[in-house]
Amino acid sequence: MTERFTAQQRLVVAIAVLGSFVSFLDGTIVNVALPAIDRELGGGLATQQWVADAYLVTLGALILLAGSVSDAFGRILVLRWGLVGFGVASIAVALAPSAVFLIVARAVQGAAAAFLVPSSLALITSTIRGSRQARAIGVWTALTTSAMVAGPLIGGLFVDHLSWRFAFLVNVLPIAVTLWLLPRVDARDRRVPGAKIDWWSGSLCTVGLGLAVFALIEEPNAGWGSPLVWAPFAAGLLLLGGFVWRQRVAASPLLPLGLFRIRNFSAGNIATWFVYAALSLNGFVIAIYLQQGAGLSATLAGLASLPTTILMVALSSRFGALSGRIGPRLFMTAGPLVMAAGSLLFLRIEPDFDYWWQVLPGMLVFGLGLSITVAPLTAAILGSVDASRSGIASAVNNAVSRIAGLVAIAAVAAAIGGSLDLDGFHRSAVITAVLLAAGGVAALIGIRNAPALTPGPGPGPGSGSGSGSGSGRS
Template structure:
């Protein structure tokens, strides 16, 4: 890599790191948050989903802004907004204020991931791009997995509030690197953003998720449930319909005419819905079931992190050489097997025999999956639209996680006891396997570069 490329890669990794880290670091802090601020399972779901709603809805807008007005500008806006929101969350004195601050944080986080990935795709090409995406994937996905460990240490040794303040460190580092790089953005005159579409998308998702979260408390027949559910669905359908004719759509539907793009996004929905469900259920159950302290609950996922660090960049390189289809098939199915291993968990709890084998198997599957998945989706779209392509894929991943978490009470049967833990493991496995089958049936490997001829003409 050239010096500039290394700097770009570090900026992309750090810029995305905080969004992925915060998305999971909160999971291990949820019991401590509800103990201090109250609210029980419903508040825990909203602390997660308030972030995911604005992240999933506005990430599409951020992708359009990134392509139209510049990746560096969007990245700076996201970093500063995320830092301010993190400080507000750490200072929250009520669950309502914390949930609102989490929504603001999600909105800022929406500006981080698309612009970060777009920086990579615009500065790397060919095999180097696949390797760079593999490194980015290893680091950012490791942030998702190591988040519970960091959160657990902070919750046990200090306060859950520090789990959010820690975001300030990578944010400051990224802003310094951006200043040192003296990057310049190219702005396209006449570009505009579909803010009406953004509002429709956000309100549509918000209404439906509100109904899914509150339904176990009120029932489907309650007007407070079916009215926002119906209104949310109508608004979201209106958002999709609007994207067909608006001049500057935030969700360009023509992207979904590309086979690897739409198939990859369907697989993404299954896989990331499962990851969000599993990540939340494991760290919360280990604290509320066997009664592990937050630090040990966070340490449970450490083997996945280690495996991701060692294998993900290699998987990205292998995918660039042999194509993504094999890895996108085998990886999710392997994770599904790992999820089923959680069914060995009993009331006589043993981390080493009941949880660790699952973490190892899921770590291998995750490392094989994520970089090839990202490369397949972004590689199917021309570089000029890499920002919006990345945004769409990340929106699909976040919305899938949003829906999975919103359905948590339905999946576990109202309480996260051992039976609920087992039910969540089965649903996780089914979603993972569905992602692998989707990839096998739909993904096509790009044509390989012809091998250079071994024959030579003597002169």
């Protein structure tokens, strides 16, 4: 018989969901707003890429730093910082007078989001144990990942009936509710005496990623022969190499490389890279093409993903519970392969557009695969690490998913041939399917059930990124 959550555990889950929800929601709500942003502020595909990637660069680069801060100074404190910063940045995004201001505000928003996801999820892993933890992660994964999928619908409604600016103000209410609930949690932060944070590593990772992503976005316009492209790309790779080197010699590294000696942790993050690169590419391309290519309104483009959202909410926690009982390997293998089949169904989209025949089947199959994948993926990764390292391990998994997403979006113009026409859309569907299949194969080869199911002093079936996350995420 399934154990029920206590009142405090329900409160912890609610706070974790709300705290992460705004980050996952905002990561995708922007996709459907991009055409409207382009019409008002200008800049074309490159500006659209930067509006999406500025958020992902700082989120992906700083989430490791946030995980270390969360473990050292306490989940609740870090979560509160992240919520306040995210709320202020969301207001700045909504008031942006120019594309440059908007991109900078999105970067600040991503930096604040970096402190939300690992601290909120680590709050679950540090306060809920055993079979309830797997259920809690399933609920967290279902609701936060559904936020990633519901974002285009919410954004579409605001774009069509008010303004794209209001789509970013929707964050304020859940942030206020979460801040109101936080003092009601019985759990208290445990700070590590004398804890030190490696700010140099954070700087190397942030600047290195920013330069590399800049080069990927600008390459279709200037070409690899341009110093504007190869110079920042080379500098970015050098800085990222310096970041990895520093993790080997620093006394308190942001990225404990020893974690990757844990089989399920390393294999799970490889699978995460492929799956979340595919999710980000799929969400970015579909939201834009359905408006600019198929001629749908922003609301209808958002509604296109509703079947996926419904399946996520209905099924994700159930697959999370099943994974907790029989192990994650089967689900982490089958889920991405089902999603890959759903992505290939989008090849049915033709100039004579018909949502019900050309889009809906792919959305349903994709949503089923996503529901199968995300909770077991989340549980497998942190189920392999000790609870005391749940913050940094969650942050690593989130960083992997976010960086995979930003690289996929940064490279989209080169991958689809520089234009998001029907041919470009079909190419992106094939690339998405290949990435997802690679994620399934990585899980099949690398994941083992025993580490996630072995009872002991650790966190039990653990947590990771829904991001997305999912993971996601999202």
